[in-house]
Amino acid sequence: MEKKSLPQHPLVCLKDITKTFLPNTLALKKTNVTIYPGKSIAIIGPSGSGKSTLLSLLGLLDTPTSGEYFLDGKSTSSLSANALSRLRKNYIGYIFQSFNLINYLTVEENILHCLAINSITGKEAHMRAQEALQSVQLEEKADAFPEQLSGGQRQRVAIARAIATRPRLLLCDEPTGNLDTHTSDQILSLLLRMVSPQSAVLIVTHNPAIAQSCDERIAIIDGIVTLGQSAEGTSDTVITERDNNEVSLP
Amino acid sequence: MKFLFHEALRSLFRRFSHNILTLIAVLLSAATFTVLLGITDSSAAQTARRFQALETPILSAILPADSWEESETWIERQATQFHHVQNAGTFSMMDTDSPLIIRSSQYHTTSSVSVAIAGKGGLKARGAQLITGHLCPDSSNELSCAVLGQQVAKQLGTQPGSYIDVKNVQMRVMGIIHDSATESSLAAALILSPRTARSLKLYPTERTVIARVTPHSAEIVGSRLAQALSPTQPENVTIKYPANPEKLRAQFASDSQTLITVTATIMAVVTAFSIVNTMQIAVSQRKSEIGLDLALGLSRKSIAGKFLIESTFLGLSGSLIGTLLGSLFVAIVTMLNQWPFLLPPFIALIPVFGLVLGALGGVIPAIMASRVNPVELLHST
Ligand SMILES: Nc1ncnc2c1ncn2[C@@H]1O[C@H](COP(=O)(O)OP(=O)(O)O)[C@@H](O)[C@H]1O
Numbered sequence: 001m002e003k004k005s006l007p008q009h010p011l012v013c014l015k016d017i018t019k020t021f022l023p024n025t026l027a028l029k030k031t032n033v034t035i036y037p038g039k040s041i042a043i044i045g046p047s048g049s050g051k052s053t054l055l056s057l058l059g060l061l062d063t064p065t066s067g068e069y070f071l072d073g074k075s076t077s078s079l080s081a082n083a084l085s086r087l088r089k090n091y092i093g094y095i096f097q098s099f100n101l102i103n104y105l106t107v108e109e110n111i112l113h114c115l116a117i118n119s120i121t122g123k124e125a126h127m128r129a130q131e132a133l134q135s136v137q138l139e140e141k142a143d144a145f146p147e148q149l150s151g152g153q154r155q156r157v158a159i160a161r162a163i164a165t166r167p168r169l170l171l172c173d174e175p176t177g178n179l180d181t182h183t184s185d186q187i188l189s190l191l192l193r194m195v196s197p198q199s200a201v202l203i204v205t206h207n208p209a210i211a212q213s214c215d216e217r218i219a220i221i222d223g224i225v226t227l228g229q230s231a232e233g234t235s236d237t238v239i240t241e242r243d244n245n246e247v248s249l250p
Numbered sequence: 251m252k253f254l255f256h257e258a259l260r261s262l263f264r265r266f267s268h269n270i271l272t273l274i275a276v277l278l279s280a281a282t283f284t285v286l287l288g289i290t291d292s293s294a295a296q297t298a299r300r301f302q303a304l305e306t307p308i309l310s311a312i313l314p315a316d317s318w319e320e321s322e323t324w325i326e327r328q329a330t331q332f333h334h335v336q337n338a339g340t341f342s343m344m345d346t347d348s349p350l351i352i353r354s355s356q357y358h359t360t361s362s363v364s365v366a367i368a369g370k371g372g373l374k375a376r377g378a379q380l381i382t383g384h385l386c387p388d389s390s391n392e393l394s395c396a397v398l399g400q401q402v403a404k405q406l407g408t409q410p411g412s413y414i415d416v417k418n419v420q421m422r423v424m425g426i427i428h429d430s431a432t433e434s435s436l437a438a439a440l441i442l443s444p445r446t447a448r449s450l451k452l453y454p455t456e457r458t459v460i461a462r463v464t465p466h467s468a469e470i471v472g473s474r475l476a477q478a479l480s481p482t483q484p485e486n487v488t489i490k491y492p493a494n495p496e497k498l499r500a501q502f503a504s505d506s507q508t509l510i511t512v513t514a515t516i517m518a519v520v521t522a523f524s525i526v527n528t529m530q531i532a533v534s535q536r537k538s539e540i541g542l543d544l545a546l547g548l549s550r551k552s553i554a555g556k557f558l559i560e561s562t563f564l565g566l567s568g569s570l571i572g573t574l575l576g577s578l579f580v581a582i583v584t585m586l587n588q589w590p591f592l593l594p595p596f597i598a599l600i601p602v603f604g605l606v607l608g609a610l611g612g613v614i615p616a617i618m619a620s621r622v623n624p625v626e627l628l629h630s631t
């Protein structure tokens with residue numbers, strides 16, 4: 001599928017995505033987002049602006065009210081629940097603000113559990129778990145339980161768990177929301193290092209410095225994408241603002 | 251599937267502190283039920299055993315009036331032809347509300363007596379013991395022979411060889427007896443042979459023949475005794491059986507059936523609720539785990555399956571351990587009381603019930619688990 005030569009086709013393409021919640025919350029309005037592999041993208045915006053909603057749509061945890069989502073060039077609308085869960089398995093990794101580690105499993109078992117759902121078991125799974133723990137420098141905590149770890153360590157385990165399945169699209173929703181500044185910096189720079197030529201990382205963050213060090217930024221206010229920059233000067237506008245959105249710009 | 255089993259069992263064991271109370275509840279229910287069944291059966295068997303020790307394996311055959319025509323010798327021969335019969339013979343008591351006054355010819359003492367018409371075999375079958383003297387012969391032409399119960403002999407002050415007046419007929423006292431260990435009515439009785447009774451016109455309408463049989467053979471003998479004693483009209487003979495210990499035990503068991511059924515139903519409901527409750531708590535405590543599994547691509551069916559396996563295993567393991575502990579308890583109690591140790595085979599089904607209860611109790615929580623919305627993962631803090 002992948003061609004080494006440029007230009008690559010986009011990994012993610014959202015076309016006119018709208019998401020409304022009953023009874024009358026318009027969480028995302030006519031959103032257009034294009035993400036290329038090999039990029040890190042920061043999503044910024046005030047609380048309640050629709051960042052998590054965008055992430056849940058990108059992660060196929062929820063479906064848009066209207067618009068079309070192409071993942072790796074294929075439309076995801078009108079896919080069955082099973083097909084969607086297959087896509088989630090094959091493409092997507094998640095990191096959450098509250099870590100969501102399973103507290104009765106050890107660090108290594110948390111990672112193996114995730115791999116097992118992806119049908120990776122046995123030697124291969126152990127190898128991958130070791131590798132992932134090495135890359136977050138937690139090899140020596142493999143047999144610890146989450147309760148025995150600090151917040152930063154827990155989030156590193158969550159990162160190890162997410163990258164062990166080698167997702168093409170790593171979605172991080174305020175991954176440092178529960179962590180102190182120093183630990184946050186470590187976690188975020190760790191996340192940025194997870195970008196490979198085939199994969200993209202999206203990070204919802206409030207940290208301007210981190211947002212600045214990402215390749216691209218998406219700013220959302222009140223469900224409207226207001227800003228999309230291309231840090232490396234990649235010609236395409238990643239984000240297109242719709243005309244009808246302009247009225248609500250601050 | 252194997253993956254789900256592994257996951258379910260692991261979370262059951264790892265979350266042991268969350269499951270232990272329900273495990274104990276299931277265990278106690280199963281144990282109580284086992285003990286209830288075991289103790290009921292064992293104590294019923296013990297009661298039956300006690301009863302058996304007291305029981306006299308004596309059959310009675312009630313013959314119509316014309317049977318008095320038959321000689322006692324013939325009656326005894328007919329009744330003892332079966333090898334399960336140890337002794338048999340006529341043993342009929344006259345109605346006690348028409349007592350008879352007899353008088354010692356020598357001392358002129360009197361005694362109010364009941365009248366028993368009995369052959370030698372009948373007295374032996376009853377278990378009456380001769381104290382002194384002899385029993386009257388069945389076939390002799392000597393019609394003035396009588397045997398006295400020990401109380402009567404004492405009242406009259408007579409000994410074997412002395413004479414008494416019965417309905418103005420002088421009779422010779424042949425022997426003195428006391429009744430069997432479990433009976434006493436012969437002590438106050440005048441015992442006459444059937445021939446003598448006939449000549450004195452002192453006999454009831456029906457002729458009762460009793461037969462002492464070897465244990466457990468009452469049914470077999472009973473089924474043939476009527477034919478033997480009245481070959482032409484066996485349907486006119488009524489056979490009375492001693493109480494059957496086996497039947498007695500079955501009776502006890504069925505008497506306690508209702509109690510057991512009610513108790514079992516209550517325990518099943520309580521256990522099911524306990525399982526439902528635990529599993530519901532498990533689901534709400536593990537929403538983030540479920541959401542994560544869904545996000546990672548585990549199907550909703552598998553999620554439901556995982557929780558269903560957990561609850562099923564909880565029901566099975568609890569009831570299995572409970573049944574074993576309950577059986578052990580019954581064994582100890584019966585051993586201490588020296589009762590027979592009996593467990594109805596039905597208790598082998600208790601773990602099966604536990605399994606079914608676990609599965610049923612897990613259905614609603616499993617459905618709840620499969621309906622968790624993974625989007626919540628993003629909003630949870
Ligand atoms: N499941 C939901 N049901 C109803 N409203 C929702 C739901 N999820 C989010 N919203 C609403 O959508 C808007 C965007 O929410 P969200 O994407 O979580 O914002 P952010 O992550 O930027 O803080 C908010 O007004 C929120 O109340």
Ligand SMILES: [Mg+2]
Pocket residue numbers: 051052053173628629
């Ligand atoms: Mg959010």
